[in-house]
Amino acid sequence: MPRDPTAPTGETPGAGAPPRASTRERILEVALELFVDQGYDGTSLRDIAKRLGVTKAALYYHFERKDDIFLALHLRAHELLRDVLVPLDEAPDDRARSDAWPAVLERFVDRAVEHPRLVLLHVRNPGALAAVVDDDRNRSENEDFQQRTLRLLQSAEVPIERRVRMACALGAVVGGLAAFGGAQEETAVPELAEHVRSAVADVLRRPGA
Amino acid sequence: MPRDPTAPTGETPGAGAPPRASTRERILEVALELFVDQGYDGTSLRDIAKRLGVTKAALYYHFERKDDIFLALHLRAHELLRDVLVPLDEAPDDRARSDAWPAVLERFVDRAVEHPRLVLLHVRNPGALAAVVDDDRNRSENEDFQQRTLRLLQSAEVPIERRVRMACALGAVVGGLAAFGGAQEETAVPELAEHVRSAVADVLRRPGA
DNA sequence: GTCTATATTTCGATAGAC
DNA sequence: GTCTATCGAAATATAGAC
Numbered sequence: 001m002p003r004d005p006t007a008p009t010g011e012t013p014g015a016g017a018p019p020r021a022s023t024r025e026r027i028l029e030v031a032l033e034l035f036v037d038q039g040y041d042g043t044s045l046r047d048i049a050k051r052l053g054v055t056k057a058a059l060y061y062h063f064e065r066k067d068d069i070f071l072a073l074h075l076r077a078h079e080l081l082r083d084v085l086v087p088l089d090e091a092p093d094d095r096a097r098s099d100a101w102p103a104v105l106e107r108f109v110d111r112a113v114e115h116p117r118l119v120l121l122h123v124r125n126p127g128a129l130a131a132v133v134d135d136d137r138n139r140s141e142n143e144d145f146q147q148r149t150l151r152l153l154q155s156a157e158v159p160i161e162r163r164v165r166m167a168c169a170l171g172a173v174v175g176g177l178a179a180f181g182g183a184q185e186e187t188a189v190p191e192l193a194e195h196v197r198s199a200v201a202d203v204l205r206r207p208g209a
Numbered sequence: 210m211p212r213d214p215t216a217p218t219g220e221t222p223g224a225g226a227p228p229r230a231s232t233r234e235r236i237l238e239v240a241l242e243l244f245v246d247q248g249y250d251g252t253s254l255r256d257i258a259k260r261l262g263v264t265k266a267a268l269y270y271h272f273e274r275k276d277d278i279f280l281a282l283h284l285r286a287h288e289l290l291r292d293v294l295v296p297l298d299e300a301p302d303d304r305a306r307s308d309a310w311p312a313v314l315e316r317f318v319d320r321a322v323e324h325p326r327l328v329l330l331h332v333r334n335p336g337a338l339a340a341v342v343d344d345d346r347n348r349s350e351n352e353d354f355q356q357r358t359l360r361l362l363q364s365a366e367v368p369i370e371r372r373v374r375m376a377c378a379l380g381a382v383v384g385g386l387a388a389f390g391g392a393q394e395e396t397a398v399p400e401l402a403e404h405v406r407s408a409v410a411d412v413l414r415r416p417g418a
Numbered sequence: 419g420t421c422t423a424t425a426t427t428t429c430g431a432t433a434g435a436c
Numbered sequence: 437g438t439c440t441a442t443c444g445a446a447a448t449a450t451a452g453a454c
Contacts, residue, residue, distance in 0.1 A: 038335075038336040039249070039250055039251075039335070039336045039337075040248070041250035042249070042336045123332075123333075124332075124333055124335065125248065127246065127251045160400065164388075164389060164396075164405060164408070168381035168404075168405060169381070170388075171381045171383050171384010171387065172378070172380045174380050174383070175376045175379050175381065175383060175384070176377045179359070179373075179379075180362075180372075180373060187373075191369065195369070199377040199412050199415070202411045203381060203411055206411050
């Protein structure tokens with residue numbers, strides 16, 4: 001069952017078997033790496049195919065369009081960050097939502113350190129991201145992480161000092177991921193997470209926060 | 210004297226005259242905006258030309274290649290951040306350089322808030338940046354901001370806690386710029402700078418920092 | 419300095435054999 | 437499920453008139 005961008009990319013679970021990833025999964029792995037390093041537009045299907053040792057046309061068996069590769073990765077990130085924003089849901093207004101920001105970022109760090117490139121993919125490809133949220137095949141019932149975040153960051157109900165702090169705290173997480181999670185994941189993940197969490201807490205503990 | 214990417218883009222200083230920007234300057238302005246919003250590869254010369262009300266071919270009078278537009282913007286950022294890293298120069302080793310990091314970021318914030326898109330250009334186009342530093346026409350005698358930064362961030366002489374803090378602090382600056390300096394600069398610049406500086410200081414004042 | 423017109427290359431995407 | 441071959445569109449870049 002190819003060509004469905006929302007497919008969970010089954011790993012062909014052969015018995016007790018070798019962890020050999022499916023072609024579809026390997027496409028997504030390679031694409032994620034290249035999209036992060038060279039950008040979505042800077043990566044051609046030929047680049048991906050060559051890296052995989054197949055031809056361009058083979059990719060079209062698994063994905064109908066190039067966009068669908070990005071869409072599949074986006075949906076994976078969306079799933080990863082699914083419950084990150086729940087602390088915002090119970091809040092009655094933006095002021096209260098900004099109070100919940102430390103809890104949100106704590107959850108965010110936990111998920112993000114496990115899949116740093118999935119976060120960097122979005123940060124470094126705002127154009128492709130914008131195209132995908134407008135896409136009809138991407139009818140996620142709930143709003144996007146970045147959409148809700150951006151709206152809260154621009155809310156007039158929250159003092160500007162605090163909003164800047166919130167943006168800086170979010171940026172601190174991304175900065176940590178870019179430096180230590182992006183390239184080779186040599187840094188121990190739990191250690192990285194702990195230090196980033198701690199830095200974020202310090203940003204949000206201060207007056208304006 | 211067109212087609213020199215290192216040219217300072219003279220403003221045609223006509224006497225007491227109207228601050229009408231030169232075409233070359235207007236190309237760079239539009240290109241910067243589009244490169245940040247759509248990405249370098251996602252922006253065609255036709256996009257730039259259309260926005261300027263000229264044709265594609267006209268751009269080639271001012272810039273020999275598309276790369277040269279990016280290169281010119283990169284050199285402008287390089288000039289902007291010229292003296293940001295001087296606190297590192299006096300330090301004898303990486304440990305001492307990490308001690309100078311707060312001073313570096315303080316300088317960095319001052320420059321970056323004035324030209325946020327020049328920073329975002331690099332953050333969002335790592336591919337184009339990599340191509341430009343390998344370019345022979347870009348023989349800046351001194352090393353790049355990001356090169357020196359990345360090297361310090363990976364130095365084994367500095368404890369990992371501190372290095373993560375340093376990366377988070379840098380990310381906090383970028384995060385602040387992305388949220389409040391990137392789109393429309395409605396936020397008062399000195400106010401933004403002050404809050405970001407304060408957040409950075411809090412990240413670097415802590416144990417690991 | 420800017421134009422029209424065109425050359426050249428690359429890209430996304432399709433058709434059909436195996 | 438992957439291949440060869442190819443199409444059409446769009447992009448970079450050039451040539452030469454004005």
